[in-house]
Each structure stands twice: as C-alpha cells, then as structure tokens.
Amino acid sequence: MTIRVLLADDQAMVRTGFRAIIQAQRDMEVVGEAGNGGEAVELSLRLRPDVVLMDVRMPVLDGIEATKRILADVPTARILVLTTFDNDEYVVQSLAAGATGFLLKDAEARALLGGIRSVHRDEPVLASAATRALVDQVRPAEPSSRRAEELLQSLSERERQVVTMVADGLNNREIAEQLFLAESTVKTHLNRILAKLNVRDRVGLVIFAYDVGLANSSR
Numbered sequence: 132m133t134i135r136v137l138l139a140d141d142q143a144m145v146r147t148g149f150r151a152i153i154q155a156q157r158d159m160e161v162v163g164e165a166g167n168g169g170e171a172v173e174l175s176l177r178l179r180p181d182v183v184l185m186d187v188r189m190p191v192l193d194g195i196e197a198t199k200r201i202l203a204d205v206p207t208a209r210i211l212v213l214t215t216f217d218n219d220e221y222v223v224q225s226l227a228a229g230a231t232g233f234l235l236k237d238a239e240a241r242a243l244l245g246g247i248r249s250v251h252r253d254e255p256v257l258a259s260a261a262t263r264a265l266v267d268q269v270r271p272a273e274p275s276s277r278r279a280e281e282l283l284q285s286l287s288e289r290e291r292q293v294v295t296m297v298a299d300g301l302n303n304r305e306i307a308e309q310l311f312l313a314e315s316t317v318k319t320h321l322n323r324i325l326a327k328l329n330v331r332d333r334v335g336l337v338i339f340a341y342d343v344g345l346a347n348s349s350r
Contacts, residue, residue: 132158133158133159133160134158134159134160134181134182134247134248134251135159135160135162135178135179135180135181135182136153136159136160136161136162136180136181136182136183136184136247137161137162137163137164137165137171137174137175137178137180137182137183137184138150138161138163138164138165138184139164139165139167139168139170139171139183139184139185139186139189139194139197140165140166140184140186140189140213141166141167141186141188141189141190142186143166145186145236146164146166149161149184149243150164152240152243152244153244153247156244158248159244159247162178162180163178163180166189166190167189167190167191167192168189168190168191168192168193168194168196168197169191169192169197170191171183171185171189171192171194171197171201172192172197172200172201172204175201175204175205175208176201176204176205179205179207179208180205180208181207181208181209181251182208182209182210182211182247182250182251183198183201183208183209183210183211184211184213184247185197185198185210185211185212185213185230186212186213186214187212187213187214187221187225188214194212194214194225195221195224195225195228196228198210198212198225198228198229198230199228199229202228202229209231209232209250209251209253210225210228210229210230210231210232210250211230211231211232211233211234211246211247211250211256212225212230212232212233212234213234213235213236213238213243214233214235214236215235215236215237221233222257226334231250231253231254231255231256232246232249232250232255232256232257233256233257233258234246234256234258235258238258242258245302245304245305248302248304249302249303252303254302254303254333255332255333255334256300256302257300257334257337258300279339279342279343280343282327282328282339282343283343283345285327285328286324286327286328289310289320290320290323290324290327291345292310293306293310293317293320293321293324294324294336294339294340294345295340295345295346296309296310297321297333297336297337297340298336298337298340298341298345298346299346303317303318303321321333321336324336
C-alpha cells in the first residue's frame with residue numbers, strides 16, 4: 132500500500148525538501164502541496180490524502196485550525212504537525228485539534244519517514260521535546276503514587292521495557308528491532324499493557340511512564 136501524503140507549508144523550499152525525501156520511498160508518494168492552511172483544507176477535500184504534513188504557522192489559516200477542518204470532512208486523514216517552534220502550547224493545541232503526531236522540523240529524515248508511517252497506522256508520534264509539555268498539561272497535579280505503584284507492579288519486566296520505549300518515542304517497529312521481537316508480539320504486549328493500566332493509547336502510556344519514573348523527566 133502506498134501512503135498518499137499532502138504537504139502543507141508556506142515555504143516552498145521546505146516543501147521541496149520534504150517532497151524529495153518522501154518521493155524516494157517506495158511506499159510513499161506526494162499527492163499535493165499547499166502553501167497555506169486554506170489550500171490544505173481544499174486539497175484534502177479533493178485529494179483525500181492518507182497523511183497531511185502540517186505546518187503550524189501559515190497564512191490564511193493556521194495549521195491547528197486547518198487540522199480541525201480537515202478532520203471534520205476527511206476523518207480518515209491523519210495529521211502529522213511539523214514546526215520549527217518548540218512551543219508547549221502548540222503541542223497541546225495540535226493534539227487537541229486531532230493531530231496524530233507532532234515533530235520538530237529539525238528532526239532527521241528517518242524520524243520524519245518513521246513518523247509518517249506511524250501516524251498512517253494510527254500510532255501517535257511525539258517529538259521528545261514535545262513529550263514533557265504534553266505530560267505537564269494533561270496529567271493530574273497530584274497523581275496517586277500508591278495507585279501508580281500498584282499499576283507498575285502489575286507489569287512484567289518486558290512490559291516495563293515496552294512502556295519505557297514508548298515514552299522515548301519509539302514506534303512498534305523500532306521497539307521490535309531493539310528487543311528482537313516480532314512487531315506483532317510488540318502489539319500484543321501493548322494491548323495487554325493498555326488493558327492493565329486502563330489507558331486508551333500511547334499518550335496515556337507516556338504520562339504513566341513519567342509518573343512512575345520509567346521515562347527521563349529531564350528531557
């Protein structure tokens with residue numbers, strides 16, 4: 132299956148760079164380019180891309196509002212927000228608008244391509260710089276340490292490893308490679324972990340990891 136990608140950025144040179152990286156992949160193709168948020172919405176309605184690479188600061192319509200409008204009309208699309216600004220507010224607003232991932236533009240090409248593939252699989256992607264902001268915004272001010280410890284004790288050593296890697300921003304394939312497991316086995320571990328912790332998705336796992344000390348809080 133080829134992942135159909137729409138580029139939305141007001142800088143032509145940035146779009147050119149992204150296009151070159153993406154078009155070199157056998158499993159991806161760029162189906163369109165938008166120079167502002169309004170064009171991104173229009174092209175999404177017409178082209179129905181699988182993934183939209185969305186800049187935050189754009190003329191006509193910013194990336195956060197464009198994300199809301201695209202997902203209202205094309206709910207099958209997945210939005211990966213890219214920005215040069217490491218701004219806590221952007222992280223929270225982007226995810227609240229429905230974006231599946233958030234990366235900084237200075238990420239390596241490998242991280243960008245991995246991010247596209249992950250959000251296409253509906254796996255949330257968070258740049259490590261963005262994770263701390265999300266945790267601070269979402270988790271309770273005074274989490275129950277006793278409850279968190281009980282949940283931590285319910286996890287096996289392997290499951291703790293998986294949670295730690297999720298908090299580090301690794302996707303299922305990368306976790307599988309590092310632990311020498313099949314990707315399907317990683318998915319099974321994740322499903323069990325989500326059930327044990329009673330959290331909905333990877334974002335919940337990240338928050339739990341910070342609360343119980345399985346993540347590096349200095350990041």
